[in-house]
Amino acid sequence: xxxxxxxxxxxxxxxxxxxxxxxxxxxxxxxxxxxxxxxxxxxxxxxxxxxxxxxxxxxxxxxxxxxxxxxxxxxxxxxxxxxxxxxxxxxxxxxxxxxxxxxxxxxxxxxxxxxxxxxxxxxxxxxxxxxxxxxxxxxxxxxxxxxxxxxxxxxxxxxxxxxxxxxxxxxxxxxxxxxxxxxxxxxxxxxxxxxxxxxxxxxxxxxxxxxxxxxxxxxxxxxxxxxxxxxxxxxxxxxxxxxxxxxxxxxxxxxxxxxxxxxxxxxxxxxxxxxxxxxxxxxxxxxxxxxxxxxxxxxxxxxxxxxxxxxxxxxxxxxxxxxxxxxxxxxxxxxxxxxxxxxxxxxxxxxxxxxxxxxxxxxxxxxxxxxxxxxxxxxxxxxxxxxxxxxxxxxx
Amino acid sequence: xxxxxxxxxxxxxxxxxxxxxxxxxxxxxxxxxxxxxxxxxxxxxxxxxxxxxxxxxxxxxxxxxxxxxxxxxxxxxxxxxxxxxxxxxxxxxxxxxxxxxxxxxxxxxxxxxxxxxxxxxxxxxxxxxxxxxxxxxxxxxxxxxxxxxxxxxxxxxxxxxxxxxxxxxxxxxxxxxxxxxxxxxxxxxxxxxxxxxxxxxxxxxxxxxxxxxxxxxxxxxxxxxxxxxxxxxxxxxxxxxxxxxxxxxxxxxxxxxxxxxxxxxxxxxxxxxxxxxxxxxxxxxxxxxxxxxxxxxxxxxxxxxxxxxxxxxxxxxxxxxxxxxxxxxxxxxxxxxxxxxxxxxxxxxxxxxxxxxxxxxxxxxxxxxxxxxxxxxxxxxxxxxxxxxxxxxxxx
Numbered sequence: 001x002x003x004x005x006x007x008x009x010x011x012x013x014x015x016x017x018x019x020x021x022x023x024x025x026x027x028x029x030x031x032x033x034x035x036x037x038x039x040x041x042x043x044x045x046x047x048x049x050x051x052x053x054x055x056x057x058x059x060x061x062x063x064x065x066x067x068x069x070x071x072x073x074x075x076x077x078x079x080x081x082x083x084x085x086x087x088x089x090x091x092x093x094x095x096x097x098x099x100x101x102x103x104x105x106x107x108x109x110x111x112x113x114x115x116x117x118x119x120x121x122x123x124x125x126x127x128x129x130x131x132x133x134x135x136x137x138x139x140x141x142x143x144x145x146x147x148x149x150x151x152x153x154x155x156x157x158x159x160x161x162x163x164x165x166x167x168x169x170x171x172x173x174x175x176x177x178x179x180x181x182x183x184x185x186x187x188x189x190x191x192x193x194x195x196x197x198x199x200x201x202x203x204x205x206x207x208x209x210x211x212x213x214x215x216x217x218x219x220x221x222x223x224x225x226x227x228x229x230x231x232x233x234x235x236x237x238x239x240x241x242x243x244x245x246x247x248x249x250x251x252x253x254x255x256x257x258x259x260x261x262x263x264x265x266x267x268x269x270x271x272x273x274x275x276x277x278x279x280x281x282x283x284x285x286x287x288x289x290x291x292x293x294x295x296x297x298x299x300x301x302x303x304x305x306x307x308x309x310x311x312x313x314x315x316x317x318x319x320x321x322x323x324x325x326x327x328x329x330x331x332x333x334x335x336x337x338x339x340x341x342x343x344x345x346x347x348x349x350x351x352x353x354x355x356x357x358x359x360x361x362x363x364x365x366x367x368x369x370x371x372x373x374x375x376x377x378x379x380x381x382x383x384x385x386x387x388x389x390x391x392x393x394x395x396x
Numbered sequence: 397x398x399x400x401x402x403x404x405x406x407x408x409x410x411x412x413x414x415x416x417x418x419x420x421x422x423x424x425x426x427x428x429x430x431x432x433x434x435x436x437x438x439x440x441x442x443x444x445x446x447x448x449x450x451x452x453x454x455x456x457x458x459x460x461x462x463x464x465x466x467x468x469x470x471x472x473x474x475x476x477x478x479x480x481x482x483x484x485x486x487x488x489x490x491x492x493x494x495x496x497x498x499x500x501x502x503x504x505x506x507x508x509x510x511x512x513x514x515x516x517x518x519x520x521x522x523x524x525x526x527x528x529x530x531x532x533x534x535x536x537x538x539x540x541x542x543x544x545x546x547x548x549x550x551x552x553x554x555x556x557x558x559x560x561x562x563x564x565x566x567x568x569x570x571x572x573x574x575x576x577x578x579x580x581x582x583x584x585x586x587x588x589x590x591x592x593x594x595x596x597x598x599x600x601x602x603x604x605x606x607x608x609x610x611x612x613x614x615x616x617x618x619x620x621x622x623x624x625x626x627x628x629x630x631x632x633x634x635x636x637x638x639x640x641x642x643x644x645x646x647x648x649x650x651x652x653x654x655x656x657x658x659x660x661x662x663x664x665x666x667x668x669x670x671x672x673x674x675x676x677x678x679x680x681x682x683x684x685x686x687x688x689x690x691x692x693x694x695x696x697x698x699x700x701x702x703x704x705x706x707x708x709x710x711x712x713x714x715x716x717x718x719x720x721x722x723x724x725x726x727x728x729x730x731x732x733x734x735x736x737x738x739x740x741x742x743x744x745x746x747x748x749x750x751x752x753x754x755x756x757x758x759x760x761x762x763x764x765x766x767x768x769x770x771x772x773x774x775x776x777x778x779x780x781x782x783x784x785x786x787x788x789x790x791x792x
Contacts, residue, residue: 002442002663004419005656007429017649020428023400028650029425032416032598033403034728046398066600067463070645071625078623102624196646202428204462204600204648226622227474228498229467247733249466250592252600253413254424255651260401267398332430337643 010326011353013362014334015146015307016174017196017203018350020258024201027261028254035251043260044239044251050263054176054199054271055191055209057183061232062209063239064259065192066252069173072192072206074102075230076169079210079218080138080190083107087138088129088166090121092152093145094338095171103140106226111136117339118309120302121152123160130164139166144175146197147337149309149346150298151179158186167214173197176207177266178278178306178350189214195255198278198306200351201262204255262351274351278305281354284389285347288363291385292370292377297344306354308347309340313375318342321369329365360386406722407749409758410730411542411703412570413592413599414746416654420597423657424650431647439656440635440647446659450572450595450667451587451605453579457628458605459635460655461588462648465569468588468602470498471626472565475606475614476534476586479503483534484525484562486517488548489541490734491567499536502622507532513735514705516698517548519556526560535562540571542593543733545705545742546694547575554582563610569593572603573662574674574702574746585610591651594674594702596747597658600651658747670747674701677750680785681743684759687781688766688773693740702750704743705736709771714738717765725761756782 012019033040051062065072077099081087085108089100092115100110113129115121121141130136139161143154154170161168167189172181178198183191189211196203210218210232218225218232225231229249237246266274282305286296294310296303312318318335322345325331334346347362363382371377408415429436447458461468473495477483481504485496488511496506509525511517517537526532535557539550550566557564563585568577574594579587585607592599606614606628614621614628621627625645633642662670678701682692690706692699708714714731718741721727730742743758759778767773 002446002660004423004660005426005439005442005653007426007439007653008435009427010429010433012428012430014430017428017430017646020650025425025427025650027400029421030401030403031405031421032408032413032592033406034408034410034413035599037406037722037728039404043401043403046401050398067467067625068645068648071463074623074625098624105620105622105624194646196428202424202648202650203431203646204651224501226501227470228494228501229463229470249464250413250590250599252464252598252651254416254421254598254654255600255648257401257403258650260398264398264400326433332433 008330010330010332011358011361012332013348013353013358014332015346015348016194016350018200018348019353020202021200021262021265021352023265024258024261028202028258030257032253035253036245036247040253041245043256047256047260047263050267051207053267054263055181055183056185057209059183059209059211061215061236064256065206065208066249067206068204069192069194069206071230072194072208073098073171075208075232076190076192077102077106078227078230079225079232080169080214081106081108082221082223084109085138086111086133086136087140088113088126088133088136090126090141091115092119092121092148092150093117093142094147095142095145099140118148118150118297120150121157123153123156126157127160130160136166138169140169142171144304146174146307147340148298149304149307150302151304155186158188162187167217174304174307177274179275179304183209195259195262198351199262199266200353201258202255204252205259278349278354280393281349281356281359282308283393284356284386285349285359285362287385287389288359288382291382292367293375306348306350309344310347311344313370316370316373316375318345321373324369325365331362331365356390404726406726406728407754407757408728409744409749409754410728411742411744412590412746414596414744415749416598417596417658417661417748419661420654420657424598424654426653428649431649432641432643436649437641439652443652443656443659446663447603449663450659451577451579452581453605455579455605455607457611457632460652461602461604462645463602464600465588465590465602467626468590468604469494469567471604471628472586472588473498473502474623474626475621475628476565476610477502477504478617478619480505481534482507482529482532483536484509484522484529484532486522486537487511488515488517488544488546489513489538490543491538491541495536495567514544514546514693516546517553519549519552522553523556526556532562534565536565538567540700542570542703543736544694545700545703546698547700551582554584558583563613570700570703573670575671575700579605591655591658594747595658595662596749597654598651600648601655674745674750676789677745677752677755678704679789680752680782681745681755681758683781683785684755684778687778688763689771702744702746705740706743707740709766712766712769712771714741717769720765721761727758727761752786
């Protein structure tokens with residue numbers, strides 16, 4: 001007979017899910033109400049407003065898709081791209097590749113702008129592609145590449161796309177709430193995120209936002225949207241304004257309680273304060289990791305504060321280290337993904353998990369395990385480096 | 397400033413979501429762990445085994461899709477149906493229509509077997525269609541039509557499909573755990589359900605099961621699966637057997653805690669005991685509703701025990717009654733859907749919510765509100781009818 005499941009309490013410092021705020025966990029345990037209940041409609045309206053604040057957008061179509069981030073990605077592509085459409089996809093990691101895969105499955109034509117993994121997308125290369133493909137309809141890129149830890153200059157990339165009359169599709173899965181995201185300021189036409197990164201919510205939902213221009217494209221499609229579940233023409237009837245809501249699918253009520261609470265917490269702190277907190281903790285973690293001899297694969301200035309990707313010391317079995325961190329310290333850090341598998345660790349400081357306790361804990365635990373795995377470590381140096389970094393942030 | 401959301405505690409007796417067992421609510425509030433954590437892999441394996449027991453199947457591909465029931469439906473169709481494939485769809489309500497919509501969007505050819513709403517699917521009409529379309533590849537029908545409350549004879553319908561060399565796609569959203577479902581015994585090739593009905597779990601996940609024959613069809617497709625998110629070739633790599641799990645999407649960890657606990661609770665009671673409980677409470681509710689003068693639209697023998705669809709008394713505004721039930725008693729019952737909108741109420745007794753307390757409460761609350769809304773009611777008769785029905789069940 002299978003027993004109730006009681007998870008071991010971990011500290012989640014991988015690429016997501018990140019530690020969930022206990023207030024969010026408790027919110028998900030509140031009694032379920034109907035998905036057409038007037039109280040639930042109020043919850044939906046509040047979530048929409050809070051998401052607009054978070055994305056910095058006035059877009060009416062700003063809602064959570066009832067499925068994880070990759071379904072949010074698919075929602076944007078399946079609604080916007082029609083067979084034959086040309087889409088310039090900037091690829092500097094796994095998730096840019098997934099964008100291209102989406103376009104291909106929809107019968108779209110991919111123009112690939114390939115970049116080194118661990119680097120931001122190069123605006124010059126995008127410009128070359130835009131000039132060579134004046135018939136391109138969309139430019140798609142990942143703002144914060146979760147597979148490498150690189151941050152791209154969304155503002156510049158969007159300006160270029162707009163100059164060449166392209167609509168922009170931007171992946172903000174790992175960036176939202178962890179660093180500046182400015183959907184209206186940048187001119188993003190379609191974006192999606194996830195709940196399990198810097199929003200510190202359980203995984204399972206994908207906030208999206210589409211501009212009026214993108215909505216026009218959807219409304220004027222020549223072919224029906226491939227997917228019934230993700231068809232925004234139908235989803236809008238349920239999440240739209242006004243009293244009359246048309247039933248589409250049964251919304252994941254308790255997950256939405258969690259998202260609502262996560263957004264309330266975020267705006268209690270303030271969006272800019274959250275970005276700043278991610279920066280401060282990143283700088284402290286960086287000092288500690290560098291004192292341990294670990295090197296960042298992303299050049300300074302292109303690094304995500306919420307996801308730190310570092311090389312493995314020579315002679316160290318990376319899987320053994322992760323396994324010991326998990327078994328002895330209940331600490332999860334991330335492995336490399338795609339072509340970086342076995343070559344890097346990805347250490348997340350996302351949302352609720354981005355705090356000094358986690359930074360100090362991670363550096364200490366890594367120090368202990370690396371020392372046992374024959375890496376050359378001067379014990380105690382890393383901890384002091386972290387403390388100095390926090391001191392500097394406080395003075396600065 | 398938006399405040400934390402504290403839902404009013406309702407009693408959910410509509411077509412779903414149903415009341416969630418407090419143990420399930422608490423399970424969802426347990427600390428999140430990583431979706432590649434060894435502990436999480438154990439959870440996934442247990443969920444698979446428990447779902448196999450629940451569906452009565454040995455199908456290896458028995459997993460929860462990370463999105464609501466309508467995504468489970470789409471998963472079955474998008475993976476199995478290729479452009480040009482002929483699919484016989486039996487339509488006796490809203491959800492059969494949605495099946496047809498799925499097939500059309502995929503470029504499949506729908507052969508419609510239309511039935512009166514409120515009736516089971518007629519096997520004779522299916523046989524006629526099978527004989528007229530020897531090139532049909534699939535037969536699709538809804539086992540328990542949530543829009544009407546009608547139960548179809550899945551065993552007979554599947555036998556006919558198999559005799560004519562068709563694969564079977566069966567919607568078990570409302571039937572699973574509420575009445576007999578026997579995937580292997582009937583020869584179902586693809587089925588999907590939802591967590592928010594008789595499993596008494598929060599909405600948001602869709603358990604599915606596909607036979608080895610269906611998996612062969614998917615593996616031998618001529619065209620790629622339209623959807624990346626729902627592509628079972630990829631999903632199987634994550635949920636599949638063996639130590640090596642390929643990352644696909646981030647699983648909704650806390651929702652899966654809830655599903656696990658709901659399945660543990662179901663099998664503590666026993667599957668047959670759960671079916672029987674749904675029957676007993678249905679019989680009691682039926683006595684009460686009939687004593688109130690409400691008539692079932694589905695003939696006896698084709699009625700779902702978990703969803704009771706009854707007519708509105710003459711001269712009564714159905715929306716006013718539902719609104720008063722909600723405001724004064726915090727009781728949710730369902731409105732009619734599709735062509736039954738405004739004509740019926742749908743009263744659910746699903747999972748945890750199928751109990752004598754809810755039956756008595758619902759009959760009493762309805763009696764009070766109907767009496768005020770000028771329906772002719774003999775006060776007290778309905779309650780006695782319910783009590784007699786329970787007495788009979790106990791003796792029987």
